[in-house]
Amino acid sequence: MMIGALISSGASRAAPPALSMGEILKSSPPEAWKLIDPASTLYLDLPRGRIIVELAPSFAPHHVENIKRLVRAGFFDGLAVVRVQDNYVVQWGDADAVKPLGGAQKRLQPEFDRTETGKGLFTALPDPDAYARQVGFTDGFPVARDLKISKSWLAHCYAMVGVGRDVGADSGNGTELYAVIGHAPRHLDRNVTLVGRVVRGIELLSSLPRGTGDLGFYKTAGERTPITRVRLAADLPPGEQLSLEALRTDTATFVALLQNRRFRSDDWYKTAAGRIDLCNMPLPVRDRLQ
């Protein structure tokens, strides 16, 4: 949804609604939520619990397809979390590049950004951004865009998931993935293909012991956290699939929430910022209502 539709140019001076964040969500209509597609949902199972990733095929179709092939070939099962760099990323997969790819591509053209006509659903943030001309939300993801070059791209916010690569722009293939666990490293935007975000369990990754080697890699295999298995939700029996809903970012509910987060109005806050950084905006996910 365009900026004019829901957030007027005067929004930064508007008084906040009196409702709390919880009240806004509780009073949201069912159509403000979308089912997260099980065919685009990964379950990453570690001994300490499950991490759930919502993939973003509309931004990185070829990388998402490749990752699905890897997952369906059981590629990640028995691999490990190999890197935890404080205030930066957790990385998992085949650090040694020895495992067969099970029919997935070895090299892929980068999907660092996509063509942006300005006509798609986009809820723009009215506040400045350090890195991009415009930022906001598309399909539940934090997005930056530049209409002068007709491009948009996913932004490296906390819990976003990307495809590790070497120096070659086409050297990433999804066999090594990472999640952001620190202050948004937005300088990675347009340098890495982002493929989704962790919607549950990021704390299982962010609380892992930091690696003591260069760039936070673990020095020894014994320090790594093994991956029990990775599955596409859609490939599991229905009884093993969680039904999750994400708040649609093109709704009045989301805009009310955005205004609520820009203008904190409870008794504790003495100075409401009246602004928000792209990566400070919560993107709520809930169990599907029965």
Add this chain to the structure above:
Amino acid sequence: MMIGALISSGASRAAPPALSMGEILKSSPPEAWKLIDPASTLYLDLPRGRIIVELAPSFAPHHVENIKRLVRAGFFDGLAVVRVQDNYVVQWGDADAVKPLGGAQKRLQPEFDRTETGKGLFTALPDPDAYARQVGFTDGFPVARDLKISKSWLAHCYAMVGVGRDVGADSGNGTELYAVIGHAPRHLDRNVTLVGRVVRGIELLSSLPRGTGDLGFYKTAGERTPITRVRLAADLPPGEQLSLEALRTDTATFVALLQNRRFRSDDWYKTAAGRIDLCNMPLPVRDRLQ
């Protein structure tokens, strides 16, 4: 140092120096570094290791003084880390407010900001900020300011340390402290008194298990991490004091580093942002050269 002195208005279009970050630091003159004052340095010792905090008496003199009194009375010894909220804060101290204060004040007027004449040392960032009219660095700390209201304040970047408080603006006294362990919660700026930053060991806090209670508080005392002791570096025998130096932020070395981080120029980067967020700028600390 004012913006004009070191970063020209054309800086955002300037080509980066060819040196790497490591080379810039290695070639820095000794006077680009300052000794971190042992009288403003806290050692927070946990069973897993030591966290070192540089206090900021120039921004929060009364809170820093109160914290020093608490430390000198042994207030924190035997207390615990009571809260770890993912992508937000780690908090430690006397959550139950039962320990005697040892001569420290129970209530303090907030030091959310300070008067800013615009004449002090300040290295401004030329890039936009979501929250403040101007941001940059003073005395080695990330700072926001607004000359229209003649105020500046410390910014809630990763590893910054603040004083927990209740609803009353004067209810914080340093008996509960927190460190930021996620994407900068800048909406807390000017709502909490910040007193310093973790210069060593933040990973010992950020990798703690997350609390499962409301706001990340641990539900049971058994989950808490005990604090062995907290000391002022200056109060320890010389042989037990670490000599740390911080890169001065009013130097040509720091500006070179800032430009280097704004324009990533190694082979890996395909698109240099040419910009940086306040909280993405490294603030280097090293062991004092012998």
